Amino acid sequence: MAKYTGPSCKICRREGMPLLLKGQRCLTEKCSIKKKKYPPGPQKKRRTKLSEYGIQLREKQKIRKTYGVLEKQFRLVFQEANRMKGVTGENMLSLLERRLDNVIYRMGLASSRNMARQLVQHGHILVNGKRVDIASYRVKEGSAISLDDKFLENVTVTEAIKLSKAISSKPEWLDVDYDNKKGSVTRLPKRDDIKMSFNEQLVVELYSK
Secondary structure, three states: OOOOOOOHHHHHHHHOOOOOOOHHHHHOOOOHHHHOOOOOOOHHHOOOOOOHHHHHHHHHHHHHHHHOOOHHHHHHHHHHHHHOOOOHHHHHHHHHHOEHHHHHHHHOOOOOHHHHHHHHHOOOEEEOOEEOOOOOOEOOOOOEEEEOHHHOOOHHHHHHHHHHHHHOOOOOOEEEEOOOOEEEEOOOOOHHHOOOOOOHHHHHHHHOO
């Protein structure tokens, strides 16, 4: 499967905002976008104004790269959201929020979505007592998420929890027990639960052409 292996900070600079690709680090003064408030690449080749299509494309890339999904995966999520009742853009963000790797990150058990994805793929995550190693697995209301017993004392997870408790708050749709490193989905996420400044309507307009 294709995977981007370049510098994460270049992605944030290209989109013009911190996408939290390095987790909580992006909320500190170490964030590169605070030091270099311009997109990567030679200055002479930068376009000063985007077309309507360009604006819509950048918004799609911003959301897609934030959640770390490939183009085909993202389109499939959009198509599913479009078939659901309600607002398509909000449905799309809710489906992305319910990815298991994102839930682990939101719970504070990982300092970034990349770390959360590794925890899932290496078999350290249990959903309702069963091991799940698929990062795109979609949690449901009432799902119980926990770490494998053999991984409870992992230093990396412990440090991630300390950092999360210090500089961020857990989402209202999740119930988290930091001491036992587990949590549950109390309800499905809504648009108000997603604090990122996305304009999902631009993505709907892009795919509607």
